Amino acid sequence: MNKVNIGGVPEHFNLAWYLTLKNGEYKDENINLRWQDYPEGTGAMCKALRNEEIDIAVILTEGIIKDIIDGNPSKIVQTFVQTPLNWGIHVGKNSPYKTIEDLKGTKAAISRHGSGSHLMAYINAEKNSWDLKKDLNFEVINNLEGAVEALTTGTADYFMWEKFTTKPLVDNGTFRRIGNCPTPWPCFVIAARDGFIESNKEDLKTILKIINNTTIEFKDIPSIDRTIANRYEQQLEDVQEWLGITEWSQSLIDKKTVNTIQKELFALNIIPKIVPYERLTHKL
Incomplete structure (x- = not known):
């Protein structure tokens, strides 16, 4: 069974990962997916990708774009949450x-x-x-x-x-x-280390297929609002509001959006240059 390490924030956005792990969906495909919580957020996950402590991260779009430009050997392989944060x-x-x-x-x-x-x-x-x-x-x-x-x-x-x-x-x-x-752009993307993409492309495709099958129907899961409210200690009406404004994605972030983000970060002097779309993304 192939072991794959993935990281993300311990927040309601990532409940779909917990559900698919709990259901053993990755093990059914001979993948031992190990989830690691990163309450410190994007900066800690960027460091973990660089250090090869994790293979995949569910991470803030602008944060991983900045870090790839700064030398993180990773690529965005898919948008995870389409709506702004x-x-x-x-x-x-x-x-x-x-x-x-x-x-x-x-x-x-x-x-x-x-x-x-x-x-x-x-x-x-x-x-x-x-x-x-x-x-x-x-x-x-x-x-x-x-x-x-x-x-x-x-x-x-x-x-x-x-x-x-x-x-x-x-x-x-x-x-x-x-x-x-x-944020004036999709908030979360899925990024993977270059080395992992090269050596585990089929596993990565399988992982994305499993999570996408769950996020595409996430809002239709019975009592999902109550599950989120109980697990993350939130008010039911807040969860319902959040579900109403949040959309997941099953596709790769587009070139226009990536360029918009880069232009904003460059104007703020957060990144030193604007790089080609292909430096930041990998289409599976």
């Missing part, structure tokens, strides 16, 4: 800040440099016409628990994270959400 902009419950404009020049909590929370701070700053050199400061906090500590103690002033994941912390009063900043 809605990033909530959060402050601590006792924070004096009430509006996004109040945050200009303050310190953003980020999971790590090159992570989604880091890149989205730039996109939010640009959206609000801030000076990217003067008005952005960062505090590395590793994960959601680190963000809670940083915003509670005041070592950071605001934190950007997917709004439904952080909604329980807003509901219990730990955070206040003072705004949103959606």
Whole structure:
């Protein structure tokens, strides 16, 4: 049985992977798929791909594009979630800040440099016409628990994270959400190491076929809203809202979208150059 290591965030977006693993669908195809949670997010998964700790990652689109350009020997093989990610902009419950404009020049909590929370701070700053050199400061906090500590103690002033994941912390009063900043592109892609693509192409195709068969019918799974609410400790109405606005994909991200993302990252000085579509993607 071929062992394959895959990583992703422990969030509701990835429940389809859990369900297919629980059902033994990969083992039926002689694949021992081992899932690894990465609560630290995209930056940690980029490092894990580089170190060959994982073969595949379910990862933020802009984060893996940046890291491939920076030398990560991996490729995007498919879009996973087609719809944008809605990033909530959060402050601590006792924070004096009430509006996004109040945050200009303050310190953003980020999971790590090159992570989604880091890149989205730039996109939010640009959206609000801030000076990217003067008005952005960062505090590395590793994960959601680190963000809670940083915003509670005041070592950071605001934190950007997917709004439904952080909604329980807003509901219990730990955070206040003072705004949103959606990504202007599909939020999650599936990326694989170049070496793995070359040596395990058929396994990769099989894995994608299995997960795609589940995501294409994901919303039709009986009581899926209750399953998500219970597993991720979310309110049922929040899950239902999230399901209503989220669409999965079973195809490779297109050239136009990749170029749009690169132009945005280049304009923000996050990437040093724009590279050909084929440097970033691999069509199976």
